[in-house]
Amino acid sequence: MSDEAQPLGAAPAGPRPAFGLIVAVAIFAALALVPLVSGVWGGGWLTSLAIRAMIFAIVAISLDLLLGHGGLVSFGHSAFVAIGAYATGIMITEGVYEMALILPVAIGAAALFAVAIGAVAMRTSGVSFIMITLAFGQMVYFALGSLAQYGADDGLTLWSAPDVFGTSWLASETGVYVTVLGVLVATWALVHAVVGSRFGRVLRAARQNPTRVAAMGYSVTRYRLVAYVIAGVIAALAGVLWAVHAEFVSPSLGSWQRSGDLIVMVVLGGMATRNGALIGALFFVLIEEALSSITHDWRLIFGPMLVLIALFARGGLAGLLDRVQGPR
Amino acid sequence: MSEVVLQLEGLRKAFGALVVTDGVDLDLRRSECHALIGPNGAGKSTLIHQISGLLSPDAGRIAFEGRDVTHLSQAERAVAGLGRSFQITSILPEFTVLENVALAAQMRDGSSFRFFRPAAREERLNARAMEALGIVGLGPRAGLVASHLSHGEKRLLELAIAVAGEPHVLLLDEPMAGMGRAESATLTETLRALKARYPILLIEHDMEAVFSLADRVSVLVAGAIVASGTPDEVRVDARARAAYLGEDHVAAP
Ligand SMILES: Nc1ncnc2c1ncn2[C@@H]1O[C@H](COP(=O)(O)OP(=O)(O)OP(=O)(O)O)[C@@H](O)[C@H]1O
Numbered sequence: 001m002s003d004e005a006q007p008l009g010a011a012p013a014g015p016r017p018a019f020g021l022i023v024a025v026a027i028f029a030a031l032a033l034v035p036l037v038s039g040v041w042g043g044g045w046l047t048s049l050a051i052r053a054m055i056f057a058i059v060a061i062s063l064d065l066l067l068g069h070g071g072l073v074s075f076g077h078s079a080f081v082a083i084g085a086y087a088t089g090i091m092i093t094e095g096v097y098e099m100a101l102i103l104p105v106a107i108g109a110a111a112l113f114a115v116a117i118g119a120v121a122m123r124t125s126g127v128s129f130i131m132i133t134l135a136f137g138q139m140v141y142f143a144l145g146s147l148a149q150y151g152a153d154d155g156l157t158l159w160s161a162p163d164v165f166g167t168s169w170l171a172s173e174t175g176v177y178v179t180v181l182g183v184l185v186a187t188w189a190l191v192h193a194v195v196g197s198r199f200g201r202v203l204r205a206a207r208q209n210p211t212r213v214a215a216m217g218y219s220v221t222r223y224r225l226v227a228y229v230i231a232g233v234i235a236a237l238a239g240v241l242w243a244v245h246a247e248f249v250s251p252s253l254g255s256w257q258r259s260g261d262l263i264v265m266v267v268l269g270g271m272a273t274r275n276g277a278l279i280g281a282l283f284f285v286l287i288e289e290a291l292s293s294i295t296h297d298w299r300l301i302f303g304p305m306l307v308l309i310a311l312f313a314r315g316g317l318a319g320l321l322d323r324v325q326g327p328r
Numbered sequence: 329m330s331e332v333v334l335q336l337e338g339l340r341k342a343f344g345a346l347v348v349t350d351g352v353d354l355d356l357r358r359s360e361c362h363a364l365i366g367p368n369g370a371g372k373s374t375l376i377h378q379i380s381g382l383l384s385p386d387a388g389r390i391a392f393e394g395r396d397v398t399h400l401s402q403a404e405r406a407v408a409g410l411g412r413s414f415q416i417t418s419i420l421p422e423f424t425v426l427e428n429v430a431l432a433a434q435m436r437d438g439s440s441f442r443f444f445r446p447a448a449r450e451e452r453l454n455a456r457a458m459e460a461l462g463i464v465g466l467g468p469r470a471g472l473v474a475s476h477l478s479h480g481e482k483r484l485l486e487l488a489i490a491v492a493g494e495p496h497v498l499l500l501d502e503p504m505a506g507m508g509r510a511e512s513a514t515l516t517e518t519l520r521a522l523k524a525r526y527p528i529l530l531i532e533h534d535m536e537a538v539f540s541l542a543d544r545v546s547v548l549v550a551g552a553i554v555a556s557g558t559p560d561e562v563r564v565d566a567r568a569r570a571a572y573l574g575e576d577h578v579a580a581p
């Protein structure tokens with residue numbers, strides 16, 4: 001490790017930004033090629049798998065804003081996905097097919113929930129914070145399961161794809177694919193901009209030392225609350241995409257197991273790294289798919305794998321990549 | 329008598345049965361350095377915590393620049409101009425030295441609810457931070473990750489953070505804690521320069537520094553002020569000597 005003072009204006013600590021950018025571009029390019037490859041093979045399963053992975057990546061990236069950058073262990077993040085998905089499912093069931101109407105409702109509902117729950121949760125920290133967000137997730141889960149007119153526990157099938165400003169853009173799988181990839185890239189770029197911004201700097205500082213940040217004159221809870229709203233809204237957006245893609249929504253989208261999976265994705269990939277959440281989510285979904293096709297008890301294999309990665313790849317998979325790149 | 333900027337009236341604080349602030353009246357005047365000394369566990373840090381809003385007093389009142397701030401939050405008091413340093417170094421260990429201080433400067437530079445522009449490249453903030461680092465002599469270390477600083481340098485960073493927040497007064501809790509002799513001497517000169525810009529409430533065990541910097545000295549023992557006056561008055565005060573100033577502590581004039 002070199003402890004010499006770097007010249008002023010040198011890159012701050014963390015993985016080299018240029019390398020992170022290259023990795024991200026490579027991943028996005030590979031994802032863009034999937035529909036073509038899938039077309040050659042003549043099967044939609046690969047496209048469908050990639051869409052699923054990308055949607056989880058969107059959610060994981062939003063969670064990393066809280067978990068990695070904010071130090072806020074939100075154990076109810078999948079509830080926001082479910083809120084977005086149900087907003088879509090319910091509106092379509094009620095005959096509202098226009099995305100320009102569905103999106104504001106999904107986003108508004110998520111923001112409202114985030115403000116309400118966040119206002120309570122942000123007063124606490126540590127285990128209490130985890131428990132409150134978990135309780136919130138469970139609340140949403142059971143509430144959705146009790147919606148008798150919308151399928152209750154069995155979920156809700158969407159009989160039609162929503163319109164986008166009157167067009168049927170989202171009716172084709174290609175349209176969905178391009179949209180999901182676009183939202184993924186936008187989310188990645190947005191979250192990184194936010195992390196590096198003034199706001200993000202306060203958020204990151206508050207993870208390290210909230211007392212100092214408060215003594216500097218920042219109301220830490222306000223910044224955390226705003227981060228919670230941003231992350232919740234992005235997750236809800238992913239939920240909308242999920243509903244459109246799967247043409248089916250069910251309460252299990254918001255289960256605590258899903259929230260747990262999301263945390264695993266972020267930690268596995270590497271918290272608060274440029275591409276950790278992205279890589280972690282893609283890896284998780286692919287491994288889940290591969291292993292579950294072999295055995296129903298795939299978690300028995302996946303569990304030890306996670307332990308190995310935790311042991312040997314501190315900083316997650318993104319940390320491994322950095323090591324491949326060579327010592328700093 | 330010059331204008332009072334900070335005034336404590338009948339401040340009380342107890343942790344269970346332990347009374348750590350026992351009816352403290354204290355003031356800080358424009359352009360003075362008021363030193364607060366006292367034995368370990370006297371309640372000095374707890375008093376600073378109450379002034380800065382980290383702890384709230386059980387009773388009493390804190391007025392700052394003519395305004396009652398007793399019920400303001402920590403952040404609100406910092407915005408009002410109460411800047412502080414911590415006895416136990418409290419910095420952002422993963423940030424660079426520059427970013428630690430730039431974040432403090434950011435508080436005075438418009439809204440921090442800005443979400444897109446990279447903060448690390450805001451030249452005005454970095455320039456302000458470099459200025460504060462220059463004052464404490466940490467300029468050359470600006471690019472270093474803060475956790476890699478030496479103990480003495482972390483103490484200086486602590487001070488630079490407080491200064492960069494453009495406070496109206498400085499509350500310094502043992503800025504020299506754990507520093508070597510030479511470092512302390514340098515910091516004493518830095519504080520002498522800062523004294524011209526800010527009223528300072530200084531807690532310090534280094535008597536050489538206290539008696540060379542302070543315009544007034546108050547002695548806190550078991551939560552109560554037992555003596556207060558000019559350095560020369562306190563030096564010869566029987567209660568102060570009995571309570572705190574062991575012979576070996578008394579600095580040569
Ligand atoms: N949160 C707390 N809960 C209970 N007791 C506390 C707490 N904080 C401080 N104390 C006690 O209050 C008393 C005063 O502590 P304080 O830190 O204010 O002393 P101090 O004068 O700053 O001492 P030092 O010179 O060692 O820094 C001590 O007896 C300490 O143990």
Ligand SMILES: [Mg+2]
Nearest residue numbers: 372373374415
């Ligand atoms: Mg103390």
